[in-house]
Amino acid sequence: MILHFDADAFFASVEQAADTKLRGRPVAVGGERRGIIASASYEARKLGIYTPMPTARARKLCPNLIVLPCDFDKYERFSHLMFSYAYDFTPIVELASIDECYLDLHGARQTKACDAAAKMQKAIAQSLKLSVSVGVGTNKLVSQIASKLRKPHCFIEVAPGYEQGFLWPLENKWLPQVGPQLAARLNTAGLRMVEHIARTPVDELSLLVGSGAPALHDYALGNDLRPVVCDAPAAKSYGEQETFAQDTTDTAFIIARLRAMADTLMRRVREDGKSIRTVTLRLRYNDMDEVTRSTSLDEPTDLEHDLYPLLQAMLTRAWERRVSVRLIGLRFTKVYETGFCNVLPLEQSDMKRERLHTLSLVVDDLRRGNRSIMRGHDLWLSQHRQAPRQTLPKPQLVTDPTASVTNRVLRERHSTGPQIISPTARLAVPALNVKSCYSFLDSTLTIPAIIAAAAAHDMPAVALTDKNLHASVPFFEAATAAGIKPIIGAELCCDKKPLLAYVQNVRGYQNLCRLLSFNNDACITPAQMHDYREGLIILAADSTAVALPEIRYHKAEDKVFFDIVQSMKTLTLLHEKHAKKRRGDLAFHPPAQWSYSAAAMQAAQDIVLQCEFAFDFKTLRFPLYTPADGSTAAAMLYRLAHDGLRNRYGSKAKQHEAQLREELSIIAEVGYEEYFLTVWHLLQECAALGIGWITRGSAADSLVCYALGISNVCPIRFELYFKRFLNRDRMALQKLPDIDIDFAHDRKDDVVRLLLDRYGPEHAAIVGGFNTFQARSAFGDVAKVLGVAENEIRRLTEHMPWTDARHAADAVGGAAAHGLAHGRDARWLSTLRQDAPLRRGALA
Known part of the structure; x- marks a missing residue:
C-alpha cells in the first residue's frame, strides 16, 4: 500500500506551533501590503479567508486577522522534522513538496497501513503540534485524493479493488491534469464526474483533452503506475x-x-x-x-x-x-x-x-x-528608484473644433522608442481600398489581420474604406502602433456610382462624417457632395489612374470563407449565384502582383502624401459649460458639491469634507469639471420634467456625484472606492470613465429631445452598438449556407453550450462529443470545425 501525508494549512500551522500565543486565533501567511494570502489557519478559514485571497480583502473580512510574512527557513525545518518520522516505517519515501510526502509500504509486510498512519499522526501532533491528513491506497493517485478529500486531520483508506467505487462519485477536478479551464470544458461536454470520464472512449476524450487523454482516462479508471521515487527530482522549472x-x-x-x-x-x-x-x-x-x-x-x-x-x-x-x-x-x-x-x-x-x-x-x-x-x-x-515613471499628461480642453492637426505624428512604439512618421519620407506602394469585417458580412478581414498583412508586404500606408467609420479608431491605433501610416477613408455612392473618399485633415473628417450621415442606403446627391468635399480626396472606385485594388480577404485560399459570409448576407447557398455576390480576386496580394502602371502606383503614393489627418486621443473634449453667475466651471462645481454635501449629511458634513476635496482635486487634475456640470444640468432639467433616473456603475462610488444629486447611493455608507471610477492610471491609458444613467423606457425620447434642443443636432448624436454572433447562431447560419436541413441544425445546436462565435470551435466539439455526428454529418461537421478560426473574425 502507498500512504500520502499532507500537512493541514502548513505555513499557518507552523507559525501557530512555533508561537503558542497564535494558537486558536485566525492566522494567515502572505504579503502584508499588496500580496495575497499563501496559507490560512482553519480559524481564519471559518471567517471566509481562503488562498489565494488579496491581503487587503482578507483584512476587511477579518479585522483581527494576524498576517505574518513567509519564513521559508522555518517551514523547511518543520518539514524535515515532520517527514523524518516516515523513515521509521519504510526507506521508500518521496518528498513531493514542502508539506506532502508518499510512503511505499509494499516491502514492509509486517506493517499495517492504518497503524503506520495513526502512529505518524500522533507523533507529529505531540512533538511538532501540527495536524496532517493521511490517505491510503494501492497507488499514488488514490492515496493523494484520499488525503485531501476530508481535511483537516483525516484518515481515509481505500482497499484494493475499490478504487473505482471511491473515485467515480467525485467531480472531475480531483483528477491530475484537470485545472479550472479543463474542468469547465469537461463540464460543458457533460463529463462532470470521474465516472463520466472513465466511460468515455479515449478517442472522443482526446477531442477535449488532446494528447493527455490516455493518461486522464487511466486516472479515471483508478490506474496509476507512477512509482514512489526516493531521490528528489531535479528542478523542472x-x-x-x-x-x-x-x-x-x-x-x-x-x-x-x-x-x-x-x-x-x-x-x-x-x-x-x-x-x-x-x-x-x-x-x-x-x-x-x-x-x-x-x-x-x-x-x-x-x-x-x-x-x-x-x-x-x-x-x-x-x-x-x-x-x-x-x-x-x-x-x-x-x-x-x-x-x-x-x-x-x-x-x-x-x-x-x-x-x-x-x-x-x-x-x-x-x-x-x-x-x-x-x-x-x-x-x-x-x-528611476526601482519605480515606474509617472506618465499622465495634463489634459487640456480644446474648444475650437477646427483646430489644425500637425503633419508630423508622434507615437511611442514599445520596441524602439518615439518614432516620427513624416509624410515627406519616401513611400512604397500603399493599399488604398481595404475593407474590414465592419463592412458587415462583406469582408473577412479583422483589423489585426489587415495590419499584419500590410506589415508582411512592407506597405508604408493603408486606407480603410468601409461604408462606415466604425473601425476607424481601432484601425488608426493598430496601424500607428505597427509603424504604418493609417489613411481614414470610406466608400460613398453618388448618382449610383461608387466613390472612394480619403480624409486629408480635420475638416475633411468632419465632412466625411456628414456625407456618411446623408449616405445611408441611398446615394448622396451631387449638391451634397459639392457642399462637403473640402478636405477630402474623391476618386471613382473603378479608377485605373490610381492603384486601388479592392481587398476583402487575406489570401486566395480564404475565398471560400468570404463566399460563406456573402451567402449568409444574401440568404443563398454557398455556390448559388446572386447579383449582390462579389466576383473576382479580392485577396490581399503584395504590390508586386498588382497589374497597375507605374503612373498609377505613383498616384497612390501621392494620395498618401496629401492625407495628414490624425486622431488626437490625448485631449479631452467636453461641451463648454458657462455658469450663469459668470464664475468658472471649477468654482461652480466646488460650490455645488459643498452645498450638496451639507444637504446630504447636515451636521456630519465636515467629517467628509476631506474626501470631497480629494475627489474634486482629481476631477480638476483630469479636466472633468465641465463634464460633471453638463451631466448635473441635464439631470436638473429631467427632474423639472418629472423624469426619474438611476445612476449605476462605478460613478456611484463618487461622493461628488452623490452631493450633486447625480447618484442616490451614499458611498460613505457602503464604503465605496472613488478611484475605481476615476484615477490617474486609468486616464494614462486613455480609458475615460463615464457616468452611466438609466431612464425609464417611456421617457428616453424626452431625454433625447432635451439634449437635441440644448446642443442642436450639429453637436449631439445617438450612439449605437454592434450585435455579434453567438456560437449557435453562427454555426446554424454557416450550416444553412452549406445546405444542412434546419432539423439537423437544431439536433446539433441544442447540445451546444451558450457562448460567443469566438468559441464556436469548442462548442462544435461539444456537439461531436455527444455522438451526434455520423456518416455524412461527420464530413460537414468536420469542415465547420476547421473553418471556425477564420469565421470568428468575420462573424464576431
Missing part, C-alpha cells in the same frame, strides 16, 4: 514574480523588471549546469485577471541575451487590455543539461556567443561577491 508597489502602465519599467528577472533566473540556471528552451510570462491586471504567454527557442540556452528580444513581444501579446498591471512573473521550463546546447565556435556568431557566455560567468562571479556591476536595465531602474 525556474521562476520568479513581483507584485508592484503600485499598479503601473509604464512599459519601459515593466520591460526593465522582466530583464532583471531574466538575469536572476538565468544565473540560477548556469549555477545548476542547465539550459532552458521555453519562457513563460505571467501578467496580472489590477482587477486580478491574469494572462500567460509562452514562447520556445529553437535550441536550449543559458544566456539571458537570447531572451531579451523575446520579452517585449511576449509582453505585447499578454497585455491585451487597457488596464494597468499589478504583477509580472517569468518562468523557464523545458530544462536541459548544459552540454545539450554546446557548439563549436567555428563561425563568427558562435564566437560571439562564446564571448557572451564567458562574460556572463564573470558577471555572475562579480554579483555573487556583491561587487558593483550593472547592466543597462539595472542602471535605468536605479536611476
Whole structure:
C-alpha cells in the first residue's frame, strides 16, 4: 500500500506551533501590503479567508486577522522534522513538496497501513503540534485524493479493488491534469464526474483533452503506475514574480523588471549546469485577471541575451487590455543539461556567443561577491528608484473644433522608442481600398489581420474604406502602433456610382462624417457632395489612374470563407449565384502582383502624401459649460458639491469634507469639471420634467456625484472606492470613465429631445452598438449556407453550450462529443470545425 501525508494549512500551522500565543486565533501567511494570502489557519478559514485571497480583502473580512510574512527557513525545518518520522516505517519515501510526502509500504509486510498512519499522526501532533491528513491506497493517485478529500486531520483508506467505487462519485477536478479551464470544458461536454470520464472512449476524450487523454482516462479508471521515487527530482522549472508597489502602465519599467528577472533566473540556471528552451510570462491586471504567454527557442540556452528580444513581444501579446498591471512573473521550463546546447565556435556568431557566455560567468562571479556591476536595465531602474515613471499628461480642453492637426505624428512604439512618421519620407506602394469585417458580412478581414498583412508586404500606408467609420479608431491605433501610416477613408455612392473618399485633415473628417450621415442606403446627391468635399480626396472606385485594388480577404485560399459570409448576407447557398455576390480576386496580394502602371502606383503614393489627418486621443473634449453667475466651471462645481454635501449629511458634513476635496482635486487634475456640470444640468432639467433616473456603475462610488444629486447611493455608507471610477492610471491609458444613467423606457425620447434642443443636432448624436454572433447562431447560419436541413441544425445546436462565435470551435466539439455526428454529418461537421478560426473574425 502507498500512504500520502499532507500537512493541514502548513505555513499557518507552523507559525501557530512555533508561537503558542497564535494558537486558536485566525492566522494567515502572505504579503502584508499588496500580496495575497499563501496559507490560512482553519480559524481564519471559518471567517471566509481562503488562498489565494488579496491581503487587503482578507483584512476587511477579518479585522483581527494576524498576517505574518513567509519564513521559508522555518517551514523547511518543520518539514524535515515532520517527514523524518516516515523513515521509521519504510526507506521508500518521496518528498513531493514542502508539506506532502508518499510512503511505499509494499516491502514492509509486517506493517499495517492504518497503524503506520495513526502512529505518524500522533507523533507529529505531540512533538511538532501540527495536524496532517493521511490517505491510503494501492497507488499514488488514490492515496493523494484520499488525503485531501476530508481535511483537516483525516484518515481515509481505500482497499484494493475499490478504487473505482471511491473515485467515480467525485467531480472531475480531483483528477491530475484537470485545472479550472479543463474542468469547465469537461463540464460543458457533460463529463462532470470521474465516472463520466472513465466511460468515455479515449478517442472522443482526446477531442477535449488532446494528447493527455490516455493518461486522464487511466486516472479515471483508478490506474496509476507512477512509482514512489526516493531521490528528489531535479528542478523542472525556474521562476520568479513581483507584485508592484503600485499598479503601473509604464512599459519601459515593466520591460526593465522582466530583464532583471531574466538575469536572476538565468544565473540560477548556469549555477545548476542547465539550459532552458521555453519562457513563460505571467501578467496580472489590477482587477486580478491574469494572462500567460509562452514562447520556445529553437535550441536550449543559458544566456539571458537570447531572451531579451523575446520579452517585449511576449509582453505585447499578454497585455491585451487597457488596464494597468499589478504583477509580472517569468518562468523557464523545458530544462536541459548544459552540454545539450554546446557548439563549436567555428563561425563568427558562435564566437560571439562564446564571448557572451564567458562574460556572463564573470558577471555572475562579480554579483555573487556583491561587487558593483550593472547592466543597462539595472542602471535605468536605479536611476528611476526601482519605480515606474509617472506618465499622465495634463489634459487640456480644446474648444475650437477646427483646430489644425500637425503633419508630423508622434507615437511611442514599445520596441524602439518615439518614432516620427513624416509624410515627406519616401513611400512604397500603399493599399488604398481595404475593407474590414465592419463592412458587415462583406469582408473577412479583422483589423489585426489587415495590419499584419500590410506589415508582411512592407506597405508604408493603408486606407480603410468601409461604408462606415466604425473601425476607424481601432484601425488608426493598430496601424500607428505597427509603424504604418493609417489613411481614414470610406466608400460613398453618388448618382449610383461608387466613390472612394480619403480624409486629408480635420475638416475633411468632419465632412466625411456628414456625407456618411446623408449616405445611408441611398446615394448622396451631387449638391451634397459639392457642399462637403473640402478636405477630402474623391476618386471613382473603378479608377485605373490610381492603384486601388479592392481587398476583402487575406489570401486566395480564404475565398471560400468570404463566399460563406456573402451567402449568409444574401440568404443563398454557398455556390448559388446572386447579383449582390462579389466576383473576382479580392485577396490581399503584395504590390508586386498588382497589374497597375507605374503612373498609377505613383498616384497612390501621392494620395498618401496629401492625407495628414490624425486622431488626437490625448485631449479631452467636453461641451463648454458657462455658469450663469459668470464664475468658472471649477468654482461652480466646488460650490455645488459643498452645498450638496451639507444637504446630504447636515451636521456630519465636515467629517467628509476631506474626501470631497480629494475627489474634486482629481476631477480638476483630469479636466472633468465641465463634464460633471453638463451631466448635473441635464439631470436638473429631467427632474423639472418629472423624469426619474438611476445612476449605476462605478460613478456611484463618487461622493461628488452623490452631493450633486447625480447618484442616490451614499458611498460613505457602503464604503465605496472613488478611484475605481476615476484615477490617474486609468486616464494614462486613455480609458475615460463615464457616468452611466438609466431612464425609464417611456421617457428616453424626452431625454433625447432635451439634449437635441440644448446642443442642436450639429453637436449631439445617438450612439449605437454592434450585435455579434453567438456560437449557435453562427454555426446554424454557416450550416444553412452549406445546405444542412434546419432539423439537423437544431439536433446539433441544442447540445451546444451558450457562448460567443469566438468559441464556436469548442462548442462544435461539444456537439461531436455527444455522438451526434455520423456518416455524412461527420464530413460537414468536420469542415465547420476547421473553418471556425477564420469565421470568428468575420462573424464576431
